[in-house]
Amino acid sequence: MTRKLIPFAAAIALLLFFIGPGRGFLPTALPGRPAVSAAPQVADHAHDATTGNASTIGLAPSPVTSPASTAARVNVAVTAAPEAARGYVIAATALGPDGRPLADAPLRFYELVDLFGTREMQIGSGTSDGRGVVTLTYLPAQPGTHDLVVRTSAVGKVTAGEGRTSFDASVSAPQSKVERPLLAIFSDRVPYAAGLIVLSVWSLIAFALFATARGVIRGARRTTRKGEPA
Amino acid sequence: MERRAHERYIERAMWSIGRGDRNFWIAVLVLGAMVAAGIYAWVYQIQRGLWVTGLNQKVSWGFYIINCVFFIGMSYGGAMTSAILRLTNAKWRAPLTRLAETTAVAALLVGAVYPIIDMGRPDRFLNIVLYPQVGSPVVWDVVAISTYMLASLVFLYLPLIPDLATTGAALKGGKLQRIYQLLALGWKGTPGQERSLQRGIGIMAVLIIPLAVSVHSVLAWLFAVTARGGWHSTIFAPLFVLAAMLSGVAAVILVVAAFRKVYGLQEFITAKHFRYLSYLLIALGVGYLYFMVSEYLTEGYLLEADTTPVLEAIFIGTYAPAFWTFTTVGLILPLILAAIPGRFPIGRACLASGLVIGGMWLKRFLIVVPGMAEPVMPWDWGRYAPTWVEITITIGSAAAIPLILIIFFRFFPVMSVHEMEEVEHEPERRPTLQPSFAEGAGK
């Protein structure tokens, strides 16, 4: 009879497992962001780069356009830099509303940061070439996800537009170290050595006082040879 | 020393004990009034806060820190006269040691109170003991001063033991005699007891010298570990130690001269003592001059941006009158006075010592105030003028030292009998009585 209950129990277990408190550990697949561990891929891309075949890390989702059809569009692609230590190459392509490249467009690159609210931090700028492309080498300060916005201002009849992307960075600039001089380690310990000396001095003083007192008191108990009164 | 002189010695040493004559009470009243005024000023300050002083945001250390360094410096007389002279086996020290050691303790007690007077929250004084940060010079200060105070008290007490026995024996009876006998620990002068005592005193004499050096070095580092021009100098610790020794010897000269006159010790404290003390004074004074020259030459040669403003201020600026007064009247003149042979050796030694003490106070002022007033940022020089609170507390604390001495010598001999016997290699002596003394005892 118990054997028949096992599938029933298993069903309850699975239910609790998935919709119960165990939910928190399900793989987080937020929409639009592939959970890619870029570390091994960067190495691959480094190889690919020599053949000029760098594959994209970040997606290029549909650019956000303004309602008017005269707005420019920007496609943003992030790839690893040829030398891994230099970080990433952000290639932004400015396109007109017809999809043709927009030359001589002033492009500004921003990263979204959370500092007293969400703000846009400018990380670079450039003017697009004949193919509408501006590239920027970018070494982020921290690993993790970075959200980018690339904007272009109006060029001729084409109005301003922007493009966004996100990418996961595993290469980042070396952290600024806290500058404590090396000797501080030594000077931190010296006072404790001094404390030891202080303790020994106090014990010497105590010895001088109490040993003398003891010696005098003891000497007083023994009668003197001349038998003098105290 | 022949027998009668020896007895006279003991008599003079104990002359003041139990002697409550009119001069004594007048002195106590006058000094007591000054001390009371100082205490009143301090209470006034505690109630209202430190704004009653002349301190401000730029000059945040003033009279109180100056006085702390000054009075603790004066306490070096004990270490110098008692300890160093003992270790160098200078026989002439014998009648002076008690006065020197007591002055040291009194000056130390007064000087050690000043950091508390200076604190913004004296009610939180225990925080230093509860939450000490061992890297702080203030903590070093507290440790060094308390250790030195303990050592000075022990160094005063140990040679006092035989004299306590003598004094106790000379009393007729009563509670006072019991207290003396208790404190004397049953001293009889046996060889065993002598050995114990000599060992104890010897340890303390050796210990108190590095302790004394450490106290003023730590006080110097309070200033020298900051980045202020004129303070961040490597010579500060030796400079302060030498200054303290100088003011200590000067204080001993003054105290010894005063008590010699009032308590009639002329037979045993002679011009010879003052001549020798003057030699000490001169040696220390010349050494101090040398240290000063070294510091100002090093700084003045390069005239770096951070040290030049202070140098300018003390040589040709606002503080120049004080500085040159100190150098001429407070240092060079006394040394000349003390050095030239001639008449009035004691008078000259006293005048020189008085000038040295005044000069040393001025020098501490010239270290603290210009260092604080000089601009660390592009703003004007700070200004400092003490208020009546600071001046009254200073006067009260200065009066406290002779007050402590007078009261102390009401109960204890003003010269060390045992030490005199030690240097004269006298055999065990019998405590003798003078009728007048015995009658006056216990008052």
Next chain:
Amino acid sequence: MAGPLTRRRLLGTLGGVGGTALAAGWAPVAFSMTAPAATKKTRQWAMVIDLRRCDGCKKCTQACQETHHLPQTFEWIKVFDVKDTSGASYFMPRPCFQCENAPCLRVCPVAATFKDDEGMVLVDQDRCIGCRMCMAACPYGARYFNYNEPPQYDNPFGHPTPEFPVPQQKGTVGKCMFCVHRTEDGVLPACVEACGMNALYIGDLVEDVATNGVETVRLSTFLKENDAFRYKEELGTGPRVWYIAGHGQLLEG
């Protein structure tokens, strides 16, 4: 498992399996709960002051005094009127530099001055004994002593804390703390917000970003491109405040 099925055994089996499932489900949550919360960032605050833009209006000083209920003599951020060796005259605001190697930190006898985990040097006015050693040690004159009774204020959070030492305590030392009581709530420091010329930037060394409320820049690039310097660098204090050299040249009119 042989034997007749009793109610006890049924419930026991169900309970055992269910319990195991629950445990299996809760465990990862329990682990993630003990892991540090990813939501609160560890900042290392820094400031950049653009001397090309300061016009010496002292609105920063005023805002600081109002925010912290300070007496008029307390200028936790103080604007200096400087004339340098080349003859240029300009204004230089000086907050507390929150030094990495702070002299005031080392000399406090009771450790009333301490560094928090954001690198900010704070003062615990409940412990301060008012010895003013820190004021002697600070090479920038950034500390202020409450000689007098400070202006009273009813702190809505109850007792003043090192992060928000308002009201100040008499007989203790106070100084600028980069408004950590505001930054922990995501609000700009009072001086940065009040600056009409947007000359004060508050930034994070970890994320390498700084903002003056209007413009946000990459901190390291901003410093490098504008030849930023620190005041009295040779003292080795490691200040967290950089200055962009200038003499008010970006002021309009």
